[in-house]
Amino acid sequence: MMKAQGTIWLIVPAAGRGTRMGATQPKQYLPLAGRPVLAHTLERLCQAYPEACLCLCLDARDSWFDTAWVPYDDWRRVDGGDERSDSVMQALEAIADDADDDDLVIVHDAARPCVSHSDLLHLKTVLTQDPIGALLAAPVADTMKRADDHSRIRYTESRERLWHALTPQGFRYRLLYEALQYVLRSGVPITDEASAVEALGYSPQLVVGRRDNLKITHPDDLVMAELVLAAQASSSRQPGSALT
Numbered sequence: 411m412m413k414a415q416g417t418i419w420l421i422v423p424a425a426g427r428g429t430r431m432g433a434t435q436p437k438q439y440l441p442l443a444g445r446p447v448l449a450h451t452l453e454r455l456c457q458a459y460p461e462a463c464l465c466l467c468l469d470a471r472d473s474w475f476d477t478a479w480v481p482y483d484d485w486r487r488v489d490g491g492d493e494r495s496d497s498v499m500q501a502l503e504a505i506a507d508d509a510d511d512d513d514l515v516i517v518h519d520a521a522r523p524c525v526s527h528s529d530l531l532h533l534k535t536v537l538t539q540d541p542i543g544a545l546l547a548a549p550v551a552d553t554m555k556r557a558d559d560h561s562r563i564r565y566t567e568s569r570e571r572l573w574h575a576l577t578p579q580g581f582r583y584r585l586l587y588e589a590l591q592y593v594l595r596s597g598v599p600i601t602d603e604a605s606a607v608e609a610l611g612y613s614p615q616l617v618v619g620r621r622d623n624l625k626i627t628h629p630d631d632l633v634m635a636e637l638v639l640a641a642q643a644s645s646s647r648q649p650g651s652a653l654t
């Protein structure tokens with residue numbers, strides 16, 4: 411893999427098992443509008459970040475993956491770990507000899523195939539200017555309830571300044587490496603890269619992203635994702651419209 415100055419590393423964690431989906435294969439391989447979820451995700455990423463160096467995290471025992479779904483010429487496969495954060499850390503370790511401390515690392519879930527071109531470009535622009543890092547996110551729109559153990563409301567949470575964390579999430583290589591190393595060693599439970607960086611005392615930037623950048627988690631998310639892809643394709647065919 412050739413490395414240019416100011417390289418953008420693109421880490422795609424795709425080593426999950428999709429327990430909540432409950433399908434016979436991991437959700438990143440389930441068909442969505444005729445192609446596997448992972449193929450959609452990689453295509454969108456490559457259209458927006460063609461210059462990036464891709465690190466794809468896959469389960470070492472994966473028997474579903476097909477290299478034909480990877481639109482990048484230059485890419486590497488990395489074994490995933492037990493948790494998503496372990497998979498991302500494995501990728502950071504794998505590129506350690508080639509990455510500079512200030513290189514941008516962008517992490518995007520394989521399970522988010524509807525991310526839009528315009529959001530990907532906007533986030534990259536923000537990332538080039540933000541010293542800490544940034545992530546796509548959506549302000550919470552619903553009224554939020556905190557429940558007890560019996561699904562009865564304990565109280566209503568204020569939704570003021572409450573956001574859904576999406577991906578991509580991007581940080582400079584050294585900061586992300588040190589943040590993940592810290593949380594993994596100290597056992598702080600995290601579900602995204604921003605949480606690791608927060609644990610070091612930093613405040614990544616929330617960049618408003620589209621609400622249709624959904625993460626395929628449960629079976630009905632596949633139905634929603636198909637509708638989203640169809641709607642996006644239709645709007646991108648409208649005269650004068652840019653790519654979604």
Ligand SMILES: Nc1ccn([C@@H]2O[C@H](COP(=O)(O)OP(=O)(O)OP(=O)(O)O)[C@@H](O)[C@H]2O)c(=O)n1
Nearest residue numbers: 423424425426427428429430492493494520521
């Ligand atoms: N050990 C893991 C766990 C998750 N992921 C990836 O991280 C993304 C988001 O994780 P999630 O939606 O939780 O996926 P799963 O772990 O597959 O789902 P579940 O929790 O239902 O098993 C997915 O693209 C998934 O493949 C990963 O690379 N390595």
Ligand SMILES: C[C@](O)(CO)[C@H](O)COP(=O)(O)O
Nearest residue numbers: 494519575576577601602625
């Ligand atoms: C990283 C992420 O996509 C942000 O929403 C998400 O946290 C990963 O999913 P999980 O279901 O919380 O593991």
